Amino acid sequence: MRSQWALRWLPFLVMVPVALIDLLAGPSLGFLPLLTLGPSFGSVYGSVRRTALIGVVALTICIPLAYYNGSLLKWQNNLTIATIVSATGASMLVSHLRLKRERELANVRLVAEAAQRVLLRPVPRKAADLQVALSYTSAAAEARIGGDLYEVVTTPYGVRLLIGDVQGKGLDAVETAAWVLGAFREAAYDEPELDDVSERLESSLARHLSGEKFVTAIIAEVRDSEIVLLNHGHPPPFLIALGGKSCTVEPPDEGLPLGLGPLGAGRPKAHRVPFREGDQILLYTDGVVEARDDSGDFYPLSDRVHLLRASEPQEALDALRADLVGHTGGPLLDDAAMLLLRRNGS
Structure with missing residues (x-):
């Protein structure tokens, strides 16, 4: 990348102009102390050894120029050499501490991402008469460990699924x-009613969450010719009918996110939506619709659902993901999970 290239060569790009200016200005103006910028910038990128090498290069430039200017053994130049040596030592220490910190952060991220991968196990590509496609796009490095979650399970009561943030x-x-x-995963197998699954999740979070933390989520169950949805303050899914018509599935009543049940009113009500052969439904987290381009415009998901008409659900979802990343022009600022269900014939 250009930024990495610039950081790598910045110390030399600074020291060369300093040497040329000092050579042209002559001994009357002392620019050699500015050579300390080399090892200082070197500590920003690279190893301790490389920072030391940059300090050696600075001294290699300083001593011949001092000799040329006739100030090699004068106290001003001795002070300049001592300054370069001191700046190089300090920069080496900074580089060591930076690398140590980067290793610690990398280890923490690896542990967290490994835990996240264990939690977010691969969903089945087929469940009953459904084809399932999944897309999970990690955010930028400084924010990539997020809380997006999803699951699809086949139970005695039908295929049940969860997506949340x-x-x-x-x-x-x-x-x-x-x-x-x-x-x-436990309640989906035990509870015959979807409302009871929601209640189990609420009870579990009530024991473990503190303060005003919450989880937005959609809990769903696929039945013979319909899908039943419980929306806990989550972005509404998109239903794409066989003929190509699409619409958002807005809940009849606004439900509170999971974890805010003790606040009282606002329990979501299950609503049934026709879901027949050839129909698709797209569930997603807010990292999708809140992704912005360079102008600050949100990703227009409603204008892009036509990309989901490909013959294979995973290919269709991959095309939508590529369009999302293209819209932002770079890494996302928040995780973006998408779950696409397509209903086949019995």
Whole structure:
């Protein structure tokens, strides 16, 4: 990348002009102390050894120029050499501390991402008469450990699924996602009614969440000719009919996110939506619709659902993901999970 190339060569790009200016200006103006910028910038990118090498290069430039200017053994030049040596030593220490910190952060991220991968196990590509496609796009490095979660399970009561987004990021969000997924995987098999599954998740989070933390989520169950949805403050899914017509599936009543049940009113009501052969439904997290381009415009998902008409659901979802990344022009600022269900014939 250009930024990495610039950081790598910045110390030399600074020292060369300093040497040329000092050579042209002569001994009357002393620019050699500015050579300390070389090792200082060197500590920003690269190893301790490379920073030391840059300091040696600075001295290699300083001593011949001092000799040329006739100031090699004068106290001013001795002070300049001492300054370069001191700046190089300090820069080497800064480089060592920076690399140590980067290794610690990398280890923490690896542990968190490994835990997240264990939690977000691969969903089945087929469940009953459904084809399932999944897309999960990690955010930028500084925010990539998020709390997006999803699951698809086949139970005695039908195919049930969950998609959600935990408030916040980092290890706390991963831990909360673990509680939600564990409670859902157990309740989905045990509870005959979808409302009871929701109640189990609420009870589980009430024991483990503190303060005003919450999880937006959609819990769904696929039945013979319909899909039943419980929306806990989550972005509404898109239903794409066989003929190509698409619409958002807005809940009849606004439901509170999971974890805010103790606040009282706002429990979501199950609503049934026709879901027949050839129909598709797209569930997603807010990282999709809140992705912005360079102008600050949100991703227009409603204008892009036509990309989901490909013959294979995973190919269709991959095309939508590529369009999303192209819209932002770079890494996303938040995780973006998408789950696409396509109904086949019995």
